[in-house]
Amino acid sequence: MMTGDEYRASLRDGRRIFLNGERVEDVTTHPKMRRSVDLIAAGYDAYYEQGAQAFNEAYEPPRSSEDLRNRLQMLTKWDTSLVTTLESLAALRTAGQRMGETDVPYRHRLEDYIAWCQENDVRSVQTISDAKGHRDRKIADQDDPDVFVHVVEERPDGIVITGAKLHISAAAITHEMVLMPTKMMRPGEEAYAVACAVPVNAPGVTILNSSIAPLEHEIEEHPYSKTRSMPEGFVVFENVFVPNERVFLNGEVEHSATFAHSLGLWQRVGGISHMAKNYDMLVGLARLLAEANGTERIPHVRDKIAEMVIHATLVRAGLEAAIANVSTTPEGWVTPSELYTNAAKFFGAREFSRMLAIIHDIGGGSIATVPHPGDLANPETRPLVEKYMRTMEGVSGEYRTRLFHAVRDITASDFGGWWQVAVSISGGGLYAQKIVTSKHYDMNHAKDLARKAAGLEDFPT
Template sequence: MQTASEYLKSLDDGRQTFFEGGRVTSIPDHPVMGTAAEWVSTSYDTFYDPAEGATSPILEPPRSADELRERIPQLRRVDIVTRTTFGSLMAMLTAAARLQGVEAARSDNVLAYRESAALRDIRITECITDAKGDRGLAPKDQPDPDAYVRIVDRDDAGIVIRGAKLHITGASFGHDLMVMPTKRMKAGEEDYSVACAVPVGASGVKIINSSYAPRSADTRHFPVTSREHMPDGFVIFDDVYVPDERVFLAGEGRYAAVFAHSLGLWERIGGTSAMAEQADLLVGFAHLAADANGTLKYSHVKEKIAEMVIHASLIRAGLEAAILHCVETPEGFVHPNELYTNAAKYHGAANYNLMVRHVHDIAGGVVLTAPTIGDLENEETRAFVSKYMQGRKGVEAEHRLRLMHAIRDLTADSHGGWHSVTNVQSGGGLYAQRIVSSNHYDMERARELALEAAGITEWAS
């Protein structure tokens, strides 16, 4: 296994990664990228085991509903790239199980890759979303054929891919990019049916990073994002050679959807688990803000908080149902239930902005304008900040300040904007979750109930 410092050194592999117009020559030494790398490195030390052949327990596939239930909150406590590593590996295993018997060699490649990734203790990011060009056109009909990642050449030992994958969380901070098709591919789109693992440092890979990280010198004003933030990558594959043993799908068009759906499932259970925690955090923010402001007794405030409690509890219930009704693969791994995962993810994402509105409504404008801790420390302003930031008697002005900073940092600053969009789009937009939920819902039973209630015994087919 790798230690934190070995991980940080491993990023120096010649990777071509860019930030706001410049090439990043050393990720650990970069003012924004460095803190993100530091965050990823902490999980290395947490799980390090020097024993020969040891592997990280956090990345082991769960084999029962209980193990899945235990793993999901554990993953919330680690950095986001360790989470995408788990998601990538589980998606590949879920896909391998579905391919077994029909594409045995590809399925074996997945199993061998997973074992080697675990032994090398590498981090992997999920590269699914293509540039997509004109959304109204299929991949093969795009004016630019590279709008979706595709195979442009092959030889006896591998393939060459070209295209770009966009919005890839933590792309510059992993060792491998797990490329998968974004959707089902049709006849004539075999070259777009490609899944493979590409080293970040491979020739032809370039990554442009974007980040919501705070740029303030006083990081106390950003209590959450100064410690935990992760740039998203715009990943370019400019004719990248991928050897056969790293290829999991290369032209078998009918299986493209297997990969896309498997990853969607793991992304959405991760998103649901994140939103379950987030919803409880928002309830806590709303309750503390009302308490600090002295408004906890008012009925409209209580009603908003009660609505938030119901929202948080329903996401948690969906998460629990997805775990309890998990499905076992032939290899003995489990994956979450599709219907409950998608329905819970949809419910959480569709209502997130309303819950944030309640927090902002309850907390007041001070969410945006609370002076900094630096202003509280300044001799010239300290007394005034203390005096006028006082809310309900007994709650210290400094605590009210810190609470408002945390609410702003998570919901109303650049990270807040990032969350609003990410909750809707991660794991595919709301539309994708509506489709998958409908596909897995027992519509026949619902129709039978309705027919029975209406006293109709026969219905035209």
């Protein structure tokens, strides 16, 4: 296993990284990336054990509902890179299993690759969302063939790929990118049915980053996002060579969607386990605001918090149902229920903006206009903040000011905006979850019940 410092050193590997238009020579020291690197390094240190046999349990598949529950609970405490590693390797395992016996060579490669990741303690990212071009055109009708990653050359020892994958969280500060087709490819689109693993520093890879990480002097105002921001990578592949042992799909269009569906399942169950925790946190925030403002007994405020409690409870119920209704593979691994995972993800993502709207309604304008931490630090202005932000005995001006900093950071800052988009769209938009939920829903059972209720059992179906 690696220590935090070994992880830092491993990132100084010649990777081609840009942020805000400038080349980043060392991601471990860049002011917008350093804290994200430190966060992952702390994760490495937390799990570090000495010895050749030591490995992180995140790389092992869960083998029971209880095991899955524990793993998902840990996931909410892990740094993003460990979460993306777990989800991408679990997706590879599930995809390998779903491809079945006909694709045994790929299954061996997948297993060998997962074992290699485990042995080397590397972190990987889910690299699936293509640039896509015109959303309503087939690949052959796109103006530019590169808007989906594809094979541009076959060699005896591997393939060469070109294209771009967008929105790849934490790519710039991890080791491996696990590429999968973003959608089902059709006959004629064989070059686009490609899944493989590419090191972040491979020749031909360029990553343009966006980052909402607060700078050092902004940290006090961002008590939440200071430990949660990761760079988002716009990853370009220009004639990147991938050796055969890292190619997991090459031309088999019939399996092209298997990877995306497998990743979708693991991403979404990861999403709802974070959501279950975060929804409870949002309920708590609303209640703290009501108490600090003296409105917690007012009927419409109580009613709104009760509505948030219902949403938080239903998201958790969906998570619990997904864990309780696992499927077990012949190898003895478990996968969460597609039905409950997707239904809960859809519900939680749709209601997220409502949760934030209630917080804003209860909190009031200070969420947007609260004085800066500098006004608390300056002896000339601090008494003014203390006097006018105070509401009662036990609610000092400083406490209420800091509470509003947190609420703004979580719900109405750069991070708050990023979070709303992330909850709604990452893991696929809401429509994707509707499709998967409907596919796994027992419609025949529903129709039988309806026929019985209508007294129509004797009619032909």
